[in-house]
Amino acid sequence: MQTVTAMEGTEVAHAAEFSLVARRNNSLTSSGRLLVFVFIFVVSVGIAAAFAAFGAWLILPFAGLEMLVLYLAFRYLDRHAADYERIAIDGDKVKVEFFEVGCVQSHEFNRYWAQVVVSRDGSRLALRSHGRELEFGRYMNDEQRLSVALELKRQLRGAA
Amino acid sequence: MDAAHAHNGHGHEAHGHHYTGIMRWITTTNHKDIGTLYLVFSLTMFFVGGLLAMGIRLELLQPGLQFWQPEFFNELTTMHGLIMVFGAIMPAFVGFANWQVPMMIGAPDMAFARMNNWSFWLLPPAATLLVVSFFVPGGATAAGWTLYTPLSTQMGPGMDLAIFALHIMGAASIMGSINIITTILNMRAPGMTLMKMPLFVWTWLITAYLLIAIMPVLAGAVTMILTDRHFGTNFFNAAGGGDPVLFQHVFWFFGHPEVYVMILPGFGIVSQVVPTFSRKPLFGYSSMVYATASIAILSFIVWAHHMFTVGMPAAAQLFFMYTTMLIAVPTGVKVFNWIATMWKGSLTFETPMLFACGFIFVFSMGGFTGLVLAIVPVDIQLQDTYYVVAHFHYVLVAGSLFSLFAGVYYWMPKWTGHMYDETLGKWHFWLSMIFFNVTFFPMHFAGLAGMPRRIPDYALQFADFNMISSLGAFGFGLSQLIFVYVVVQCIRSGAKAADKTWEGAEGLEWTLPSPPPYHTWETPPVVK
Amino acid sequence: MISKWFRLIAAALAWLAAGAAGAQSRYNLPEPQSIIAREIYDLHTLIMWIIVVIFVVVFGAMTYAIVKHRKSVGHQAEQFHENTTVELVWTIIPFFILIGMAYPATRTIIAMKDTSSPELTIKATGYQWKWGYDYLQEGISFYSNLATPRDQIENRAPKGEHYLLEVDNPVVVPVGKKIRIIITANDVVHSWWVPALGVKQDAIPGFVRDVWFRADNPGTYRGQCAELCGKDHGFMPIVVEAVTPEKYAQWVAEQKKKMAAGAVDPAKQWTLDELKAHGEKVYAGNCVACHQATGMGIPGAFPALSGSKVVTGPKNGQINVVLNGVVKDGKPTAMVSFKHLPDADIAAVITYTRNSWANKTGEAITPAEVISLRK
Missing domain, CATH: 1.20.210.10 (Cytochrome c oxidase-like, subunit I domain)
Structure with a gap:
């Protein structure tokens, strides 16, 4: 997925020392997606209905099936439009948030125990503490993950 | 804890876990790999269809029947058309779309990477059905790539195989088109407005839209042939109150936009x-x-x-x-x-x-x-x-x-x-x-x-x-x-x-x- | 020197004029023999000239750019990328050219569609793979089969002048009369096409369409089925013989006499040999295309009759198949009904198949047996 990463030092709402947000890029607005879907729907179902009027009704179920797939695709885009990941470091806590389809999952680590795990090629980035590992950086590419890892390491060390 | 892992599991499929060898190609969700697969597939089908064309021209080299019986000749022309249209030209352009569209609009991949993989891997079985139909009793369908009724109603089981193949390829095209449309519309890089898109992307946006509009028509048309053949319907059977010309209208309503798709x-x-x-x-x-x-x-x-x-x-x-x-x-x-x-x-x-x-x-x-x-x-x-x-x-x-x-x-x-x-x-x-x-x-x-x-x-x-x-x-x-x-x-x-x-x-x-x-x-x- | 150039130019002009005047050329449509065919010919010529002019202008410009604006001759690229005036001009000019083409075409279309007040109406029916003709006023009916011998097709004999374009019974029409052809089909879609007369019309099973022509000159005009209709699509030509009205009247009289003679006396007693001999002819006209002269059919497509259970089984079973065709899963198959044939023909052809190749039943089927099974 496409990403917009923002590294913010201090100005986040709950005033964390360090905060990082990664989110998807949507070049279509929510109403834009609706408009595109409605346009395709009207034309496709219109064509199928016209043929049905002339007796070739078996086109309708196929058009319906196709519209279902199209609807699911657009719903997926819409539900995931606002997804993001955030890491916030504040005091002795490292807070990791995954926002997906309107739900936030939060995980907390102790800043002094948390370790940054990153594979050499940057394909995997995770935080580890007490034997538990949490992957991060779904919307980033390899280079971004490597640089984020570097920054996180600095931040965690800085506290120590 | 476990939830965290499960939560993260699927999001990372596109990264990490690179299989090697054949499994890499079967499981790949990378748009470049899939683009390559499409191109290799279409090149292969181009040569299969080309071989059939050589068969056609061989028979027509001189007047008289030299090499094939008329029925097999009709199979050659029919399958040459079907394979070139649905196996060579269309997949080749989809291959180009896969390679180029994300790169040209600045997207990391296609919008639905997993679906992209499915839509490619539907094609080889469909192509196999088409080729295998030469070897079933009665041979491949010989009704022309336009499948005009009632001639296509007369055909042997080769016709049914062709219909299934068209269904599968149609499904693949629909998934591919949805993917391309959503990628182009929703994943353009900041600043890449519609009127800044490269013309190749524009043409594919319009092509994908055409495909979404016409593919159900093709699926419906061939399904009606199928039910006319086996399930007693009379869509195109004049004796049962149907209209053979209706098929031509349905087919060409699909067929003409299809020409522009190509x-x-x-x-x-x-x-x-x-x-x-x-x-x-x-x-x-x-x-x-x-x-x-x-x-x-x-x-x-x-x-x-x-x-x-x-x-x-x-x-x-x-x-x-x-x-x-x-x-x-x-x-x-x-x-x-x-x-x-x-x-x-x-x-x-x-x-x-x-x-x-x-x-x-x-x-x-x-x-x-x-x-x-x-x-x-x-x-x-x-x-x-x-x-x-x-x-x-x-x-x-x-x-x-x-x-x-x-x-x-x-x-x-x-x-x-x-x-x-x-x-x-x-x-x-x-x-x-x-x-x-x-x-x-x-x-x-x-x-x-x-x-x-x-x-x-x-x-x-x-x-x-x-x-x-x-x-x-x-x-x-x-x-x-x-x-x-x-x-x-x-x-x-x-x-x-x-x-x-x-x-x-x-x-x-x-x-x-x-x-x-x-x-x-x-x-x-x-x-x- | 000058006279040589002059002669060359004169020759070129003469050649062009000949082309424009519609002299028979193997690189053009066949010489038109009816008013509609002539209008089509002229329309085609007009459009070709328009196209040639556009072609020369557009590709002249492209060729000029390719030659003069190359990097290798040191041409520097200019960076213009739009010009509203030019773009409007080349959008609007084609509109006017198109209108110039559409106008004469529209006139011809309306003329082609006018099938009213014909002087003779003939019904043409497409069968797999022959044409059937019914002269509705005269009551003449016949089939028109390919007359080219199998040996020529299979390269065992030299090919004749009208190879694949010759039939046993041509359609005979009077010159100068408006002929309306009603076209339909018995099995699949065919298309009745005679290029010199400017007529092509799909023959659609279950539907009737009509076209018209008026032949200008006596002559034989040949065409072919133009819509893929299965195995022998390439082997069902159409031959129209346009003759003077007197000769036409003579032909009609002959046909009527022949039909009267051909109507077999229902009371006639047939011997086995007579039935077999007559049956062989009927077989050659109706059955051989699929079931083949060897009676072996085509594996996978058309069943063999030699050794067939139907042909060597009970008589009534086979008579039923021939009369009513074979219906499989509620759909007609390629074995269509032959009940339009006379009883004697059906009896004869069944007798022939039951006593040919590997089939040696020794049974003769009488026309009466066929009548008794007709519904």
Whole structure:
């Protein structure tokens, strides 16, 4: 997925020392997606209905099936439009948030125990503490993950 | 804790876990891998379909029946059409879309990477069904690629296999189109507004839209043949109150936009190639976009020009004649724009440019004969003759296929990181161009003189034209082996290509290293 | 020197004029023999010239650019990329050219559609793979089969002048009269096409369409089925013989006499040999295309009759098949009904098949047996 990463030092709402947000890029607005879907729907179902009027009704179920797939695709885009990941470091806590389809999952680590795990090629980035590992950086590419890892390491060390 | 892992599990599929060997290709969700798969698949099917064409031309080399019985000859023509349309040309353009669209709009991958994998892997089973149908009792379907009823109702089980294959390919096309539309609309990099998109992306956006509109029509049409054959329905069976002509209306409502599905992305490729080698921006970008859109819209109201001889009322003939003639306007605009792009440029003629110029030249000839065929009274004489065969091969072989070749030579250095052999590329172009015209130009005369299409044997006055066509076809077929050699050599041992392969190339894809890394554009580029 | 050039130019002009005047050329439509065919011919010529002019202008410009604006001759690229005036001009001019083409075409279309007040009406029916003709006023009916011998097709004999374009019974029409052809089909879609007369019309099963022509000159005009209709699509030509009205009247009288003679006396007693001999002819006209002269059919497509259970089984079973065709899963198969044939023909052809190849039943089927099974 496409990403917009923002590294913010201090100005986040709950005033964390360090905060990082990664989110998807949507070049279509929510109403834009609706408009595109409605346009395709009207034309496709219109064509199928016209043929049905002339007796070739078996086109309708196929058009319906196709519209279902199209609807699911657009719903997926819409539900995931606002997804993001955030890491916030504040005091002795490292807070990791995954926002997906309107739900936030939060995980907390102790800043002094948390370790940054990153594979050499940057394909995997995770935080580890007490034997538990949490992957991060779904919307980033390899280079971004490597640089984020570097920054996180600095931040965690800085506290120590 | 566990939840965290589960939560993160699926999000990372696109990263990490790279399989190797065959499993990499089966499981891949990477748009470049899938693009490569599409291209390899379509090249394979191009040769399968080409082999059938050689079979057709072999029988037509001389009058009389020499090699095949008429029934098998009809199987050859039918399967040549189906395989070339659904197995070679369409997947090749989808392959281009997979490779180029994300790179050109600055997206990290397609919107639905997993679905992308499915839509490709549906194709090999469908192609297998088509090829296997030659070996079932009664052989492959011999009703023509248009599958006209009631002839297709008479066919053996080969027809059912073809119907299933079309269903599967249709499903693949629909998934592919949804993917392309959502990718183009929702995943453009910041600053990449619609009117800044490269023309190739525009043409694919419109093509994908056409596909979504027409694929259910094809699926419905073949399903109605299927139920007419086996489940006692009477959609197209006159004896049961159905209408055989209804099938033709349904088929061509799909079939005419389908024709543009096979040519619009070709317009897109040529619109990328011509400016590069003219070292000049594309002339009339916005009119190109509007012309493409008009062609697409008109394609929905011209279908019955394929059916001028079924005996429709004069008013209907006039309507479809006028709308069909109208298509010449936007198509002409495109050709004029390409030539204006070349005008006062600084032209060089590397292989992609040769194919693009060849495309403009021969495609226009196909367009001209299309105009001739749009005139109802003239079409009455020429419908279902070799003139039509010549016409649609001028637009499909010299049009779609040449634009595909132009695209492959243009972007292959980007895809593989290697340069192809320019000398051999030029040989490929000139031999293809010459043999193409030797093959198909005489067909105009055969058609004018009255030779019907889809016949295994012909009257003696057509003999000379057919012999020339056949010899040309063998030459054209052999020339394509050069292409395979060039591609293989380029991948294995071509010289290193620069990031920006062509001096005049513009566009996001040329700012990436050649070949691009396994994942590109995960950092959105900024479009000026 | 000058006279040589002059002669060359004169020759070229004469050649062009000949082309324009419609002299028979193997590179053009066949010489038109009816008013509609002539209009089509002229329309085609007009459009070809328009196209040639556009072609020369457009590709002249492209060629000029290719030659003069090359990098290798040192041409520097200019960077213009739009010009509203030029773009409008080349959008609007084609409109006017198109209108110039559409106008004469529209006139011809309306003329082609006018099938009113014909002087003779003939019904043409497409069968797999032959044409059937019914002269509705005269009550003449016949089938028109390909007359080219199998040996020529299979390269065992030299091909004749009208190879594949010759039939046993041509359609005979009077010259100068408006002929209306009503066209339909019995099985699949065919297309009735005679290029010199400017007529092509799909024959659609279950539907009737009509076209008209008026032949200008006596002559034989040949065409072919133009819509893929299965195996022998390439082997069902159409031959129209246009003759003077007197000769036409003579032909009609002959046909009527022949039909009267051909109507077999229902009370006639047939011997086995007579039935077999007559049956062989009927077989050659109706059955051989699928079931083949060897009676072996085509494996996978058309069943063999030699050794067939139907042919060597009970008589009534086979009579039923021939009369009513074979229906499989509620759909007609390629074995269509032959009940349009006279009883004697059906009896004879069944007798022939039951006593040919490997089939040696020794049974003779009488026309009476066929009548008793007709519904």
